[in-house]
Amino acid sequence: MKALWKKLGRWMAGRPLAAAGAAALLAILLLALFAPWLPLQDPQSVSMRDKLLPPSAAHPMGTDDLGRDMFSRVVHGARTSLLVSVIVVACASVFGLVVGLTAGYFGGMADELMMRTTDIFLAFPGLILAMAVAVVLGPGVVPTIVALSIVWWPWYARLARSEALMHKQADFVEAARALGVPTWRILRSHILPNSLSPLIVQATLDMGYAILTTAALSFIGLGVQEPTAEWGAMLNIGRKYLLSAWWFITFPGLAIFITVLAINLAGDGLRDYLDPRTRKRGA
Protein backbone atom coordinates (compact mmCIF):
# COMPACT_ATOMS: atom_id res chain seq x y z
CA MET A 1 0.00 0.00 0.00
CA LYS A 2 2.79 2.38 0.96
CA ALA A 3 4.63 1.54 -2.24
CA LEU A 4 1.51 2.34 -4.21
CA TRP A 5 1.24 5.77 -2.65
CA LYS A 6 4.88 6.43 -3.39
CA LYS A 7 4.44 5.40 -6.99
CA LEU A 8 1.31 7.51 -7.30
CA GLY A 9 3.15 10.49 -5.83
CA ARG A 10 6.03 10.17 -8.26
CA TRP A 11 3.62 9.87 -11.16
CA MET A 12 1.64 12.90 -10.03
CA ALA A 13 4.83 14.99 -9.94
CA GLY A 14 4.96 14.79 -13.74
CA ARG A 15 1.38 16.04 -13.95
CA PRO A 16 1.19 19.46 -12.35
CA LEU A 17 -2.54 19.92 -13.05
CA ALA A 18 -3.56 16.63 -11.45
CA ALA A 19 -1.24 17.30 -8.50
CA ALA A 20 -2.66 20.81 -8.06
CA GLY A 21 -6.19 19.38 -8.17
CA ALA A 22 -5.38 16.75 -5.57
CA ALA A 23 -3.70 19.30 -3.31
CA ALA A 24 -6.60 21.73 -3.59
CA LEU A 25 -9.07 18.94 -2.90
CA LEU A 26 -7.12 17.90 0.20
CA ALA A 27 -7.08 21.50 1.44
CA ILE A 28 -10.85 21.84 0.91
CA LEU A 29 -11.47 18.53 2.69
CA LEU A 30 -9.40 19.63 5.71
CA LEU A 31 -11.10 23.03 5.77
CA ALA A 32 -14.52 21.37 5.70
CA LEU A 33 -13.57 18.82 8.34
CA PHE A 34 -12.20 21.35 10.83
CA ALA A 35 -14.53 24.26 10.06
CA PRO A 36 -16.21 24.29 13.51
CA TRP A 37 -12.85 24.61 15.24
CA LEU A 38 -11.39 27.29 13.00
CA PRO A 39 -11.37 30.92 14.16
CA LEU A 40 -14.40 31.79 11.99
CA GLN A 41 -17.40 33.89 12.85
CA ASP A 42 -20.61 32.09 13.67
CA PRO A 43 -22.18 31.21 10.28
CA GLN A 44 -25.65 31.55 11.82
CA SER A 45 -25.28 34.76 13.79
CA VAL A 46 -27.80 37.22 12.34
CA SER A 47 -27.12 40.94 12.58
CA MET A 48 -29.48 43.12 10.58
CA ARG A 49 -27.27 46.16 11.19
CA ASP A 50 -24.49 44.49 9.14
CA LYS A 51 -26.57 43.25 6.24
CA LEU A 52 -25.16 43.25 2.68
CA LEU A 53 -21.80 44.74 3.60
CA PRO A 54 -19.18 44.58 0.82
CA PRO A 55 -15.97 42.61 1.43
CA SER A 56 -13.76 44.22 4.07
CA ALA A 57 -11.12 43.22 6.61
CA ALA A 58 -13.83 42.20 9.08
CA HIS A 59 -15.80 40.26 6.45
CA PRO A 60 -13.42 39.08 3.69
CA MET A 61 -16.35 37.97 1.50
CA GLY A 62 -18.86 40.54 2.74
CA THR A 63 -22.13 39.73 4.51
CA ASP A 64 -25.44 38.31 3.32
CA ASP A 65 -29.00 39.65 3.53
CA LEU A 66 -29.18 38.77 7.24
CA GLY A 67 -25.78 40.23 8.06
CA ARG A 68 -24.13 36.83 8.42
CA ASP A 69 -20.45 36.50 7.55
CA MET A 70 -20.19 35.10 4.01
CA PHE A 71 -16.69 33.72 4.45
CA SER A 72 -17.75 31.59 7.37
CA ARG A 73 -20.86 30.42 5.51
CA VAL A 74 -18.88 29.52 2.40
CA VAL A 75 -16.44 27.44 4.48
CA HIS A 76 -19.28 25.73 6.36
CA GLY A 77 -21.03 25.18 3.03
CA ALA A 78 -18.17 22.89 2.03
CA ARG A 79 -19.21 20.52 4.83
CA THR A 80 -22.73 20.16 3.44
CA SER A 81 -21.70 19.79 -0.19
CA LEU A 82 -18.92 17.30 0.43
CA LEU A 83 -20.94 15.24 2.89
CA VAL A 84 -23.91 14.96 0.54
CA SER A 85 -21.80 14.12 -2.50
CA VAL A 86 -19.68 11.49 -0.72
CA ILE A 87 -22.76 9.71 0.63
CA VAL A 88 -24.58 9.89 -2.71
CA VAL A 89 -21.66 8.46 -4.64
CA ALA A 90 -21.14 5.75 -2.00
CA CYS A 91 -24.81 4.67 -2.00
CA ALA A 92 -25.18 4.80 -5.79
CA SER A 93 -21.93 3.00 -6.53
CA VAL A 94 -22.42 0.19 -4.01
CA PHE A 95 -25.99 -0.45 -5.10
CA GLY A 96 -25.12 -0.17 -8.79
CA LEU A 97 -22.10 -2.41 -8.33
CA VAL A 98 -24.10 -5.21 -6.70
CA VAL A 99 -26.89 -5.03 -9.29
CA GLY A 100 -24.56 -4.65 -12.27
CA LEU A 101 -22.11 -7.39 -11.35
CA THR A 102 -24.92 -9.84 -10.63
CA ALA A 103 -26.75 -9.04 -13.87
CA GLY A 104 -23.59 -9.19 -15.96
CA TYR A 105 -22.37 -12.41 -14.44
CA PHE A 106 -25.61 -14.36 -14.61
CA GLY A 107 -26.82 -12.86 -17.90
CA GLY A 108 -30.15 -13.99 -19.37
CA MET A 109 -33.31 -12.75 -17.73
CA ALA A 110 -31.55 -10.99 -14.86
CA ASP A 111 -29.44 -9.06 -17.33
CA GLU A 112 -32.39 -8.15 -19.56
CA LEU A 113 -34.37 -6.97 -16.53
CA MET A 114 -31.52 -4.78 -15.33
CA MET A 115 -30.89 -3.27 -18.74
CA ARG A 116 -34.55 -2.37 -19.25
CA THR A 117 -34.81 -0.95 -15.72
CA THR A 118 -31.75 1.25 -16.20
CA ASP A 119 -33.17 2.32 -19.60
CA ILE A 120 -36.08 3.83 -17.71
CA PHE A 121 -33.94 5.79 -15.29
CA LEU A 122 -31.57 6.94 -18.03
CA ALA A 123 -34.52 8.22 -20.09
CA PHE A 124 -34.68 11.22 -17.76
CA PRO A 125 -32.11 13.99 -17.71
CA GLY A 126 -30.58 13.51 -14.24
CA LEU A 127 -31.45 16.80 -12.60
CA ILE A 128 -35.07 16.58 -13.73
CA LEU A 129 -35.66 13.13 -12.22
CA ALA A 130 -33.91 14.28 -9.03
CA MET A 131 -36.21 17.31 -8.98
CA ALA A 132 -39.37 15.19 -9.21
CA VAL A 133 -38.20 12.81 -6.49
CA ALA A 134 -37.04 15.66 -4.25
CA VAL A 135 -40.43 17.36 -4.54
CA VAL A 136 -42.17 14.22 -3.26
CA LEU A 137 -39.68 13.54 -0.49
CA GLY A 138 -39.66 17.14 0.69
CA PRO A 139 -36.75 19.39 1.57
CA GLY A 140 -33.73 18.44 3.65
CA VAL A 141 -30.37 16.72 3.48
CA VAL A 142 -31.59 13.10 3.57
CA PRO A 143 -34.21 13.49 0.78
CA THR A 144 -31.54 15.15 -1.34
CA ILE A 145 -29.23 12.18 -0.83
CA VAL A 146 -31.99 9.71 -1.70
CA ALA A 147 -33.05 11.67 -4.80
CA LEU A 148 -29.53 11.91 -6.14
CA SER A 149 -28.70 8.26 -5.42
CA ILE A 150 -31.78 7.20 -7.39
CA VAL A 151 -30.48 9.21 -10.33
CA TRP A 152 -26.95 7.84 -10.22
CA TRP A 153 -27.07 4.13 -9.53
CA PRO A 154 -27.95 3.10 -13.14
CA TRP A 155 -24.65 4.49 -14.43
CA TYR A 156 -22.68 2.33 -12.01
CA ALA A 157 -24.88 -0.68 -12.73
CA ARG A 158 -24.15 -0.36 -16.48
CA LEU A 159 -20.45 0.09 -15.86
CA ALA A 160 -20.24 -2.85 -13.46
CA ARG A 161 -22.23 -5.01 -15.87
CA SER A 162 -19.84 -4.39 -18.73
CA GLU A 163 -16.91 -5.19 -16.43
CA ALA A 164 -18.55 -8.44 -15.30
CA LEU A 165 -19.25 -9.42 -18.92
CA MET A 166 -15.62 -8.79 -19.76
CA HIS A 167 -14.21 -10.83 -16.89
CA LYS A 168 -16.61 -13.73 -16.67
CA GLN A 169 -15.04 -15.50 -19.67
CA ALA A 170 -11.50 -14.88 -18.41
CA ASP A 171 -9.37 -17.98 -17.84
CA PHE A 172 -8.93 -17.39 -14.13
CA VAL A 173 -12.69 -17.22 -13.66
CA GLU A 174 -13.22 -20.37 -15.75
CA ALA A 175 -10.57 -22.06 -13.64
CA ALA A 176 -12.26 -21.02 -10.41
CA ARG A 177 -15.58 -22.33 -11.72
CA ALA A 178 -14.00 -25.61 -12.76
CA LEU A 179 -12.55 -25.98 -9.26
CA GLY A 180 -16.06 -25.65 -7.85
CA VAL A 181 -15.66 -22.27 -6.15
CA PRO A 182 -19.14 -21.08 -5.12
CA THR A 183 -20.64 -18.39 -7.37
CA TRP A 184 -20.82 -15.64 -4.76
CA ARG A 185 -17.15 -16.18 -3.98
CA ILE A 186 -16.23 -15.95 -7.66
CA LEU A 187 -18.12 -12.68 -7.80
CA ARG A 188 -16.56 -11.35 -4.62
CA SER A 189 -12.97 -12.50 -4.96
CA HIS A 190 -12.44 -12.64 -8.72
CA ILE A 191 -14.86 -10.41 -10.59
CA LEU A 192 -15.21 -7.57 -8.09
CA PRO A 193 -11.52 -6.72 -7.55
CA ASN A 194 -10.91 -6.71 -11.29
CA SER A 195 -13.87 -4.41 -11.96
CA LEU A 196 -13.00 -1.79 -9.37
CA SER A 197 -10.66 0.64 -11.11
CA PRO A 198 -13.07 2.06 -13.71
CA LEU A 199 -15.67 2.32 -10.97
CA ILE A 200 -13.30 4.23 -8.72
CA VAL A 201 -12.51 6.68 -11.51
CA GLN A 202 -16.19 7.11 -12.26
CA ALA A 203 -16.97 7.65 -8.58
CA THR A 204 -14.25 10.29 -8.22
CA LEU A 205 -15.44 12.27 -11.22
CA ASP A 206 -19.07 11.84 -10.12
CA MET A 207 -18.30 13.58 -6.83
CA GLY A 208 -18.00 16.77 -8.86
CA TYR A 209 -21.30 16.20 -10.65
CA ALA A 210 -22.96 15.36 -7.33
CA ILE A 211 -21.78 18.67 -5.88
CA LEU A 212 -23.08 20.54 -8.94
CA THR A 213 -26.45 18.78 -8.80
CA THR A 214 -26.84 19.25 -5.04
CA ALA A 215 -26.19 22.95 -5.52
CA ALA A 216 -28.63 23.02 -8.45
CA LEU A 217 -31.41 21.42 -6.37
CA SER A 218 -30.88 23.89 -3.53
CA PHE A 219 -30.71 26.72 -6.05
CA ILE A 220 -34.24 25.99 -7.27
CA GLY A 221 -35.53 25.81 -3.71
CA LEU A 222 -35.39 22.06 -3.15
CA GLY A 223 -32.68 20.15 -1.35
CA VAL A 224 -30.83 21.69 1.56
CA GLN A 225 -32.70 24.57 3.18
CA GLU A 226 -31.91 27.70 5.15
CA PRO A 227 -30.43 28.31 7.65
CA THR A 228 -28.01 25.46 6.85
CA ALA A 229 -25.07 26.94 4.98
CA GLU A 230 -25.16 25.45 1.48
CA TRP A 231 -23.66 26.97 -1.66
CA GLY A 232 -26.65 26.49 -3.98
CA ALA A 233 -29.11 27.83 -1.40
CA MET A 234 -26.87 30.87 -0.84
CA LEU A 235 -26.85 31.55 -4.59
CA ASN A 236 -30.64 31.25 -4.66
CA ILE A 237 -30.97 34.11 -2.17
CA GLY A 238 -28.00 35.99 -3.58
CA ARG A 239 -29.49 36.30 -7.04
CA LYS A 240 -32.17 38.60 -5.63
CA TYR A 241 -29.37 41.01 -4.75
CA LEU A 242 -27.50 40.63 -8.05
CA LEU A 243 -27.65 44.32 -8.87
CA SER A 244 -26.68 45.61 -5.43
CA ALA A 245 -24.36 43.00 -3.89
CA TRP A 246 -22.02 41.32 -6.39
CA TRP A 247 -20.17 39.42 -3.65
CA PHE A 248 -23.30 37.56 -2.61
CA ILE A 249 -23.37 35.44 -5.78
CA THR A 250 -19.66 35.56 -6.55
CA PHE A 251 -18.12 33.70 -3.61
CA PRO A 252 -20.46 30.72 -3.10
CA GLY A 253 -20.31 30.06 -6.85
CA LEU A 254 -16.54 30.37 -6.83
CA ALA A 255 -16.43 27.81 -4.01
CA ILE A 256 -18.45 25.31 -6.08
CA PHE A 257 -16.32 25.98 -9.14
CA ILE A 258 -12.98 25.54 -7.37
CA THR A 259 -14.10 22.38 -5.55
CA VAL A 260 -15.49 20.72 -8.68
CA LEU A 261 -12.46 21.81 -10.72
CA ALA A 262 -10.14 20.27 -8.12
CA ILE A 263 -12.11 17.02 -8.22
CA ASN A 264 -12.08 16.91 -12.02
CA LEU A 265 -8.35 17.58 -12.28
CA ALA A 266 -7.53 14.98 -9.63
CA GLY A 267 -10.02 12.53 -11.17
CA ASP A 268 -8.55 12.92 -14.67
CA GLY A 269 -5.13 12.20 -13.23
CA LEU A 270 -6.44 9.13 -11.44
CA ARG A 271 -8.07 7.88 -14.62
CA ASP A 272 -4.88 8.24 -16.63
CA TYR A 273 -3.04 6.44 -13.84
CA LEU A 274 -5.46 3.53 -13.47
CA ASP A 275 -6.38 3.09 -17.12
CA PRO A 276 -3.37 1.89 -19.10
CA ARG A 277 -5.17 2.60 -22.38
CA THR A 278 -5.23 6.34 -21.85
CA ARG A 279 -1.79 6.21 -20.26
CA LYS A 280 -0.22 4.87 -23.43
CA ARG A 281 -1.83 7.49 -25.64
CA GLY A 282 -0.58 10.21 -23.36
CA ALA A 283 -3.37 12.48 -24.49
Added chain:
Amino acid sequence: MARYIVKRLALLTVTLLGVLTLTFFVSHVVPGDPARLAAGVRAKPEQVEALRTRLGLDRPLWQQYGRYIAGVVRGDLGESIRTRRPVSADLAEYFPATVELTAFAMILCLLIGIPSGILSAVKRESVIDHVSRVAATAAVSMPTFWLGLLLQLLFFRWLQILPATGRLGFYLSPPAHATGLYVVDSLLSGNWTAFGDSFVHLILPGTALAASSIAVITRMTRSSLLEILSLDYVRTARSKGLAEKVVILKHALRNALLPSLTVIGLQVGVLLAGAVLIEVVFSWPGIGLYAVQSITFVDFQAILGVTLITAIVYSGVNLIVDVLYGVIDPRIHY
Protein backbone atom coordinates in the same frame (compact mmCIF):
# COMPACT_ATOMS: atom_id res chain seq x y z
CA MET B 1 -32.79 -0.78 -41.42
CA ALA B 2 -36.60 -0.69 -41.22
CA ARG B 3 -36.47 -3.71 -38.93
CA TYR B 4 -34.01 -1.94 -36.68
CA ILE B 5 -36.21 1.16 -36.44
CA VAL B 6 -39.23 -0.99 -35.57
CA LYS B 7 -37.20 -2.80 -32.93
CA ARG B 8 -35.99 0.47 -31.46
CA LEU B 9 -39.51 1.89 -31.45
CA ALA B 10 -40.73 -1.20 -29.60
CA LEU B 11 -37.93 -0.80 -27.08
CA LEU B 12 -38.76 2.90 -26.72
CA THR B 13 -42.40 2.02 -26.01
CA VAL B 14 -41.28 -0.36 -23.27
CA THR B 15 -39.03 2.33 -21.82
CA LEU B 16 -41.75 4.98 -21.91
CA LEU B 17 -44.19 2.61 -20.24
CA GLY B 18 -41.52 2.15 -17.57
CA VAL B 19 -41.13 5.92 -17.33
CA LEU B 20 -44.88 6.22 -16.75
CA THR B 21 -44.76 3.45 -14.16
CA LEU B 22 -41.96 5.26 -12.41
CA THR B 23 -43.79 8.62 -12.40
CA PHE B 24 -46.96 6.83 -11.23
CA PHE B 25 -44.97 5.23 -8.44
CA VAL B 26 -43.43 8.56 -7.49
CA SER B 27 -46.79 10.35 -7.52
CA HIS B 28 -49.19 7.74 -6.11
CA VAL B 29 -47.18 5.36 -3.95
CA VAL B 30 -44.27 7.23 -2.41
CA PRO B 31 -46.16 10.15 -0.83
CA GLY B 32 -48.20 9.26 2.24
CA ASP B 33 -51.33 10.83 0.80
CA PRO B 34 -51.39 11.76 -2.90
CA ALA B 35 -54.76 13.54 -2.55
CA ARG B 36 -53.26 15.80 0.10
CA LEU B 37 -50.33 16.49 -2.23
CA ALA B 38 -52.57 17.16 -5.23
CA ALA B 39 -54.89 19.45 -3.28
CA GLY B 40 -52.04 21.62 -2.12
CA VAL B 41 -50.77 22.65 1.29
CA ARG B 42 -53.56 25.10 2.04
CA ALA B 43 -56.52 22.81 1.22
CA LYS B 44 -59.13 22.00 3.86
CA PRO B 45 -59.81 18.33 4.82
CA GLU B 46 -63.16 18.21 2.99
CA GLN B 47 -61.52 19.61 -0.15
CA VAL B 48 -58.92 16.86 0.07
CA GLU B 49 -61.67 14.24 0.37
CA ALA B 50 -63.59 15.68 -2.60
CA LEU B 51 -60.43 15.62 -4.69
CA ARG B 52 -59.68 12.06 -3.59
CA THR B 53 -63.00 10.90 -4.99
CA ARG B 54 -62.72 13.02 -8.14
CA LEU B 55 -59.22 11.77 -8.97
CA GLY B 56 -60.20 8.19 -8.12
CA LEU B 57 -57.54 7.98 -5.45
CA ASP B 58 -59.94 5.99 -3.22
CA ARG B 59 -59.88 3.07 -5.70
CA PRO B 60 -57.50 0.13 -5.64
CA LEU B 61 -53.96 0.93 -6.79
CA TRP B 62 -54.12 -1.16 -9.99
CA GLN B 63 -57.23 0.74 -11.13
CA GLN B 64 -55.51 4.03 -10.41
CA TYR B 65 -52.56 2.82 -12.46
CA GLY B 66 -54.80 1.97 -15.41
CA ARG B 67 -56.53 5.34 -15.24
CA TYR B 68 -53.20 7.13 -15.02
CA ILE B 69 -51.72 5.41 -18.09
CA ALA B 70 -54.94 5.87 -20.08
CA GLY B 71 -55.01 9.55 -19.12
CA VAL B 72 -51.43 10.23 -20.17
CA VAL B 73 -51.93 8.43 -23.49
CA ARG B 74 -54.88 10.74 -24.17
CA GLY B 75 -52.69 13.72 -23.30
CA ASP B 76 -54.30 14.28 -19.91
CA LEU B 77 -51.54 15.20 -17.47
CA GLY B 78 -53.83 16.32 -14.68
CA GLU B 79 -54.59 19.83 -13.49
CA SER B 80 -52.21 22.37 -12.04
CA ILE B 81 -53.27 23.61 -8.62
CA ARG B 82 -51.37 26.84 -9.20
CA THR B 83 -52.68 27.89 -12.61
CA ARG B 84 -56.00 25.97 -12.32
CA ARG B 85 -55.52 24.83 -15.90
CA PRO B 86 -54.79 21.46 -17.48
CA VAL B 87 -51.04 20.80 -17.25
CA SER B 88 -50.94 19.90 -20.97
CA ALA B 89 -52.30 23.37 -21.85
CA ASP B 90 -49.65 25.00 -19.65
CA LEU B 91 -46.91 22.91 -21.20
CA ALA B 92 -48.05 23.81 -24.72
CA GLU B 93 -47.71 27.46 -23.76
CA TYR B 94 -44.31 27.23 -22.06
CA PHE B 95 -42.60 24.60 -24.17
CA PRO B 96 -41.74 26.71 -27.29
CA ALA B 97 -39.60 29.05 -25.17
CA THR B 98 -37.59 26.08 -23.91
CA VAL B 99 -37.23 24.72 -27.44
CA GLU B 100 -35.98 28.09 -28.66
CA LEU B 101 -33.42 28.36 -25.85
CA THR B 102 -32.08 24.79 -26.11
CA ALA B 103 -31.99 24.88 -29.91
CA PHE B 104 -30.03 28.12 -29.81
CA ALA B 105 -27.63 26.60 -27.28
CA MET B 106 -27.25 23.49 -29.46
CA ILE B 107 -26.41 25.63 -32.49
CA LEU B 108 -23.75 27.39 -30.42
CA CYS B 109 -22.38 23.98 -29.34
CA LEU B 110 -21.98 22.82 -32.93
CA LEU B 111 -20.69 26.13 -34.31
CA ILE B 112 -18.06 26.49 -31.59
CA GLY B 113 -17.47 22.94 -30.35
CA ILE B 114 -16.70 21.17 -33.63
CA PRO B 115 -14.33 23.78 -35.13
CA SER B 116 -12.41 24.18 -31.89
CA GLY B 117 -12.20 20.40 -31.58
CA ILE B 118 -10.73 20.21 -35.10
CA LEU B 119 -8.30 22.99 -34.31
CA SER B 120 -7.14 21.28 -31.09
CA ALA B 121 -6.60 18.00 -32.91
CA VAL B 122 -4.75 19.52 -35.85
CA LYS B 123 -2.56 21.68 -33.61
CA ARG B 124 -2.13 18.91 -31.08
CA GLU B 125 -0.05 19.79 -28.00
CA SER B 126 0.19 23.41 -29.15
CA VAL B 127 -0.80 26.44 -27.08
CA ILE B 128 -4.27 26.37 -28.66
CA ASP B 129 -4.73 22.74 -27.64
CA HIS B 130 -3.65 23.39 -24.05
CA VAL B 131 -5.84 26.46 -23.71
CA SER B 132 -8.81 24.54 -25.08
CA ARG B 133 -8.17 21.68 -22.65
CA VAL B 134 -8.02 23.98 -19.63
CA ALA B 135 -11.06 25.93 -20.81
CA ALA B 136 -13.00 22.70 -21.29
CA THR B 137 -12.19 21.43 -17.78
CA ALA B 138 -13.16 24.80 -16.35
CA ALA B 139 -16.42 24.87 -18.31
CA VAL B 140 -17.58 21.45 -17.09
CA SER B 141 -16.65 22.35 -13.50
CA MET B 142 -18.74 25.50 -13.47
CA PRO B 143 -22.34 25.45 -12.25
CA THR B 144 -24.48 26.49 -15.24
CA PHE B 145 -26.62 28.79 -13.14
CA TRP B 146 -23.62 30.53 -11.62
CA LEU B 147 -22.19 31.21 -15.06
CA GLY B 148 -25.57 32.70 -15.95
CA LEU B 149 -25.45 34.99 -12.91
CA LEU B 150 -21.88 36.05 -13.70
CA LEU B 151 -22.80 36.88 -17.30
CA GLN B 152 -25.71 38.98 -16.03
CA LEU B 153 -23.40 40.79 -13.64
CA LEU B 154 -20.86 41.48 -16.38
CA PHE B 155 -22.94 42.26 -19.47
CA PHE B 156 -26.09 43.66 -17.89
CA ARG B 157 -25.01 45.28 -14.63
CA TRP B 158 -21.52 46.53 -15.49
CA LEU B 159 -21.18 46.82 -19.26
CA GLN B 160 -24.91 47.39 -19.81
CA ILE B 161 -24.84 46.06 -23.34
CA LEU B 162 -27.12 43.00 -23.16
CA PRO B 163 -30.53 42.37 -21.59
CA ALA B 164 -30.63 39.98 -18.63
CA THR B 165 -34.20 38.71 -18.44
CA GLY B 166 -37.13 37.64 -20.57
CA ARG B 167 -37.52 36.91 -24.28
CA LEU B 168 -38.31 40.42 -25.53
CA GLY B 169 -38.03 44.00 -24.34
CA PHE B 170 -41.17 45.06 -22.44
CA TYR B 171 -41.87 47.72 -25.08
CA LEU B 172 -42.33 45.11 -27.81
CA SER B 173 -45.22 42.74 -28.34
CA PRO B 174 -44.53 39.13 -29.37
CA PRO B 175 -44.51 38.43 -33.12
CA ALA B 176 -47.52 36.75 -34.74
CA HIS B 177 -47.71 33.20 -33.40
CA ALA B 178 -46.65 30.47 -35.80
CA THR B 179 -44.08 28.23 -34.10
CA GLY B 180 -43.88 29.91 -30.71
CA LEU B 181 -40.16 30.53 -31.26
CA TYR B 182 -39.89 34.31 -31.28
CA VAL B 183 -36.79 34.37 -33.49
CA VAL B 184 -38.50 32.22 -36.14
CA ASP B 185 -41.92 33.87 -35.85
CA SER B 186 -40.53 37.39 -36.21
CA LEU B 187 -38.62 36.31 -39.33
CA LEU B 188 -41.74 34.74 -40.80
CA SER B 189 -43.76 37.90 -40.25
CA GLY B 190 -40.92 40.15 -41.41
CA ASN B 191 -40.83 41.92 -38.05
CA TRP B 192 -37.15 42.92 -37.94
CA THR B 193 -37.29 44.84 -34.68
CA ALA B 194 -38.70 41.84 -32.85
CA PHE B 195 -36.19 39.55 -34.57
CA GLY B 196 -33.21 41.63 -33.45
CA ASP B 197 -34.54 42.04 -29.95
CA SER B 198 -35.44 38.39 -29.38
CA PHE B 199 -32.05 37.35 -30.76
CA VAL B 200 -30.25 39.71 -28.39
CA HIS B 201 -32.27 38.27 -25.50
CA LEU B 202 -31.06 34.78 -26.40
CA ILE B 203 -27.34 35.57 -26.23
CA LEU B 204 -26.66 35.47 -22.49
CA PRO B 205 -28.91 32.54 -21.47
CA GLY B 206 -27.88 30.59 -24.58
CA THR B 207 -24.18 31.07 -23.89
CA ALA B 208 -24.48 30.11 -20.21
CA LEU B 209 -26.49 27.03 -21.11
CA ALA B 210 -24.17 25.92 -23.91
CA ALA B 211 -20.81 26.39 -22.16
CA SER B 212 -20.33 22.94 -20.64
CA SER B 213 -21.70 21.14 -23.70
CA ILE B 214 -19.37 23.11 -25.97
CA ALA B 215 -16.52 21.81 -23.84
CA VAL B 216 -17.67 18.20 -24.07
CA ILE B 217 -18.19 18.37 -27.84
CA THR B 218 -14.80 20.03 -28.35
CA ARG B 219 -12.97 17.30 -26.45
CA MET B 220 -14.94 14.54 -28.15
CA THR B 221 -14.30 15.92 -31.65
CA ARG B 222 -10.61 16.30 -30.83
CA SER B 223 -10.10 12.77 -29.57
CA SER B 224 -12.09 11.06 -32.31
CA LEU B 225 -10.39 13.11 -35.03
CA LEU B 226 -6.97 12.20 -33.60
CA GLU B 227 -7.93 8.53 -33.65
CA ILE B 228 -9.03 8.74 -37.30
CA LEU B 229 -5.93 10.70 -38.35
CA SER B 230 -3.74 7.77 -37.29
CA LEU B 231 -5.57 5.32 -39.58
CA ASP B 232 -4.09 3.86 -42.77
CA TYR B 233 -6.55 5.44 -45.18
CA VAL B 234 -5.57 8.88 -43.96
CA ARG B 235 -1.93 8.04 -44.53
CA THR B 236 -2.82 6.89 -48.05
CA ALA B 237 -4.66 10.13 -48.71
CA ARG B 238 -1.69 12.13 -47.48
CA SER B 239 0.87 10.13 -49.42
CA LYS B 240 -0.94 10.59 -52.68
CA GLY B 241 -0.26 14.28 -52.20
CA LEU B 242 -3.63 15.65 -51.12
CA ALA B 243 -3.62 18.97 -49.35
CA GLU B 244 -3.77 18.59 -45.56
CA LYS B 245 -6.96 20.68 -45.51
CA VAL B 246 -8.68 18.23 -47.89
CA VAL B 247 -7.45 15.23 -45.90
CA ILE B 248 -8.82 16.59 -42.66
CA LEU B 249 -12.06 18.20 -43.77
CA LYS B 250 -13.06 15.74 -46.49
CA HIS B 251 -11.57 12.41 -45.48
CA ALA B 252 -11.11 12.36 -41.74
CA LEU B 253 -13.78 14.67 -40.35
CA ARG B 254 -16.74 12.76 -41.71
CA ASN B 255 -15.74 9.64 -39.81
CA ALA B 256 -14.61 11.57 -36.76
CA LEU B 257 -18.01 13.19 -36.35
CA LEU B 258 -19.81 9.85 -35.97
CA PRO B 259 -18.90 9.25 -32.33
CA SER B 260 -19.59 12.94 -31.69
CA LEU B 261 -23.14 12.38 -32.88
CA THR B 262 -23.90 10.11 -29.92
CA VAL B 263 -22.37 12.64 -27.55
CA ILE B 264 -24.41 15.41 -29.14
CA GLY B 265 -27.58 13.36 -28.53
CA LEU B 266 -26.65 12.94 -24.88
CA GLN B 267 -25.95 16.67 -24.61
CA VAL B 268 -29.61 17.33 -25.43
CA GLY B 269 -30.40 15.83 -22.01
CA VAL B 270 -27.76 18.03 -20.40
CA LEU B 271 -29.20 21.10 -22.13
CA LEU B 272 -32.79 20.28 -21.13
CA ALA B 273 -31.76 19.85 -17.49
CA GLY B 274 -29.60 22.97 -17.61
CA ALA B 275 -32.48 24.91 -19.15
CA VAL B 276 -34.41 24.49 -15.88
CA LEU B 277 -31.70 26.43 -14.05
CA ILE B 278 -31.00 28.95 -16.80
CA GLU B 279 -34.69 29.73 -17.18
CA VAL B 280 -34.86 30.54 -13.47
CA VAL B 281 -31.82 32.83 -13.65
CA PHE B 282 -33.00 34.66 -16.77
CA SER B 283 -36.77 34.62 -16.05
CA TRP B 284 -37.13 32.76 -19.35
CA PRO B 285 -40.74 31.59 -19.56
CA GLY B 286 -40.10 27.94 -20.49
CA ILE B 287 -41.13 24.65 -18.89
CA GLY B 288 -38.17 24.80 -16.51
CA LEU B 289 -39.32 28.09 -15.01
CA TYR B 290 -42.85 26.66 -14.96
CA ALA B 291 -41.65 23.62 -12.99
CA VAL B 292 -39.64 25.67 -10.51
CA GLN B 293 -42.49 28.10 -9.92
CA SER B 294 -44.65 25.04 -9.22
CA ILE B 295 -42.25 23.82 -6.52
CA THR B 296 -43.25 26.54 -4.06
CA PHE B 297 -46.89 25.47 -4.42
CA VAL B 298 -46.00 21.77 -4.26
CA ASP B 299 -47.86 21.68 -7.56
CA PHE B 300 -47.13 18.08 -8.20
CA GLN B 301 -48.98 17.43 -11.45
CA ALA B 302 -47.19 20.34 -13.09
CA ILE B 303 -43.74 19.08 -12.08
CA LEU B 304 -44.51 15.53 -13.19
CA GLY B 305 -45.79 16.86 -16.51
CA VAL B 306 -42.48 18.62 -17.12
CA THR B 307 -40.57 15.51 -16.03
CA LEU B 308 -42.55 13.36 -18.42
CA ILE B 309 -42.27 15.62 -21.44
CA THR B 310 -38.50 16.00 -21.00
CA ALA B 311 -38.08 12.23 -20.78
CA ILE B 312 -40.11 11.75 -23.96
CA VAL B 313 -38.23 14.42 -25.91
CA TYR B 314 -34.86 13.15 -24.69
CA SER B 315 -35.66 9.51 -25.57
CA GLY B 316 -36.95 10.57 -28.97
CA VAL B 317 -33.79 12.53 -29.75
CA ASN B 318 -31.58 9.62 -28.80
CA LEU B 319 -33.62 7.30 -31.00
CA ILE B 320 -33.16 9.67 -33.93
CA VAL B 321 -29.43 9.88 -33.24
CA ASP B 322 -29.07 6.09 -33.23
CA VAL B 323 -30.96 5.75 -36.49
CA LEU B 324 -28.97 8.59 -38.10
CA TYR B 325 -25.80 6.82 -37.06
CA GLY B 326 -26.84 3.86 -39.15
CA VAL B 327 -27.82 6.04 -42.10
CA ILE B 328 -24.54 7.94 -42.12
CA ASP B 329 -22.20 5.01 -41.48
CA PRO B 330 -22.59 2.42 -44.25
CA ARG B 331 -20.47 -0.07 -42.27
CA ILE B 332 -23.24 -0.47 -39.69
CA HIS B 333 -25.84 -3.07 -40.56
CA TYR B 334 -28.73 -3.77 -38.25
